[in-house]
Amino acid sequence: MMAEKAAARLAMEGTLSKEEIMLLLETEAQDAYLISEARKKADEVFGKTIYLRGLIEISSYCKNDCLYCGLRKSNKKAVRYRLSEEDILSAAEEGYKNGLRTFVLQGGEDGYFTDDRLVPVIETLKAKYPDAAVTLSLGERSKASYKRLREAGADRYLLRHETANPTHYGKLHPDKMRLSDRMECLANLKELGYQVGAGFMVGSPYQTLEHIAEDLLFLKEFEPHMIGIGPFLPQKDTPLGTFPSGSLSMTVKLLAILRLMHPRVLLPATTALATLSKGGREQGIRAGANVVMPNLSPPKVRGKYAIYDEKAFETIEEVTEKIEAIGFQIKNVRGDYK
Numbered sequence: 510m511m512a513e514k515a516a517a518r519l520a521m522e523g524t525l526s527k528e529e530i531m532l533l534l535e536t537e538a539q540d541a542y543l544i545s546e547a548r549k550k551a552d553e554v555f556g557k558t559i560y561l562r563g564l565i566e567i568s569s570y571c572k573n574d575c576l577y578c579g580l581r582k583s584n585k586k587a588v589r590y591r592l593s594e595e596d597i598l599s600a601a602e603e604g605y606k607n608g609l610r611t612f613v614l615q616g617g618e619d620g621y622f623t624d625d626r627l628v629p630v631i632e633t634l635k636a637k638y639p640d641a642a643v644t645l646s647l648g649e650r651s652k653a654s655y656k657r658l659r660e661a662g663a664d665r666y667l668l669r670h671e672t673a674n675p676t677h678y679g680k681l682h683p684d685k686m687r688l689s690d691r692m693e694c695l696a697n698l699k700e701l702g703y704q705v706g707a708g709f710m711v712g713s714p715y716q717t718l719e720h721i722a723e724d725l726l727f728l729k730e731f732e733p734h735m736i737g738i739g740p741f742l743p744q745k746d747t748p749l750g751t752f753p754s755g756s757l758s759m760t761v762k763l764l765a766i767l768r769l770m771h772p773r774v775l776l777p778a779t780t781a782l783a784t785l786s787k788g789g790r791e792q793g794i795r796a797g798a799n800v801v802m803p804n805l806s807p808p809k810v811r812g813k814y815a816i817y818d819e820k821a822f823e824t825i826e827e828v829t830e831k832i833e834a835i836g837f838q839i840k841n842v843r844g845d846y847k
């Protein structure tokens with residue numbers, strides 16, 4: 510009964526107290542209602558349009574040691590590669606020809622990719638494809654670096670906060686990584702005029718429902734332009750590789766709650782969700798997600814950006830087919846936050 514009231518208030522007002530969030534997270538009774546209200550909200554803002562982002566995984570080298578991630582520096586079994594400027598540009602060209610108008614350059618924190626190396630790539634992409642957006646997802650960098658990359662033309666930056674609880678953050682990361690550093694990066698990115706994405710893993714090791722409530726409250730306060738969430742998926746060569754995957758139903762419910770809390774936010778149905786379950790991506794869209802990120806990385810590196818095991822590799826054709834099969838359409842536009 511209490512949860513029912515909280516769900517109705519969320520659908521009406523888009524905000525909730527921590528206690529109300531906890532009520533919704535503790536029961537599945539309101540899930541169907543939340544999902545249908547969230548999709549209605551997404552339909553009001555985006556109609557049946559889904560935006561595609563072409564993901565180019567530029568490097569599997571990483572100087573960090575996040576305990577959940579297969580690319581962590583200590584993972585001797587990880588296969589390391591980095592794409593050349595030529596590789597990146599030809600992946601983008603392929604995507605552009607297929608209608609993509611956002612390129613996401615993602616990678617581990619690879620010292621090779623200095624500002625001097627990234628700036629020309631960003632400038633070339635922006636010059637060749639003036640109607641396309643460039644998104645970066647390259648982890649924590651200095652404010653000066655974010656500034657240079659922004660001045661080179663980068664439009665957006667994805668940097669998940671991973672968890673808003675400092676103690677929980679400490680269980681997922683090595684000692685020298687700090688939640689406060691991550692938060693500072695997010696603030697800097699916003700100040701520099703990027704469209705900024707934050708987010709977290711669902712069902713990460715040691716995560717409690719209270720942590721998730723804290724994540725939702727942080728996101729409400731920070732108001733990112735994009736929110737990336739997906740289930741935790743174990744990578745067997747990491748210290749957290751024996752923990753179970755995050756749950757499908759919790760991830761889908763959280764997408765719905767996020768849509769209701771942030772009607773205009775750009776909300777992907779992530780690769781992790783598609784990897785967790787056949788039909789996971791479709792469930793995400795039905796719960797209010799409006800973005801899908803097909804993979805543009807060249808065939809020679811496929812399977813090597815192994816942040817978790819059995820990562821799905823989905824091409825533009827594959828995701829388009831799935832999206833259209835459930836009554837949604839792709840639009841070949843940048844799809845900026847409005």
Ligand code: SAH
Pocket residue numbers: 577578579615616617618646647648649667668669671709710739740741742743744781816817
């Ligand atoms: N180095 C960049 C990109 C990291 S990969 C950065 O630090 O932002 C992008 C996201 O994948 C991470 O932010 C994390 O939330 C997610 N991820 C990493 N390992 C994962 C795992 N084992 N299961 C699910 N998601 C994972």
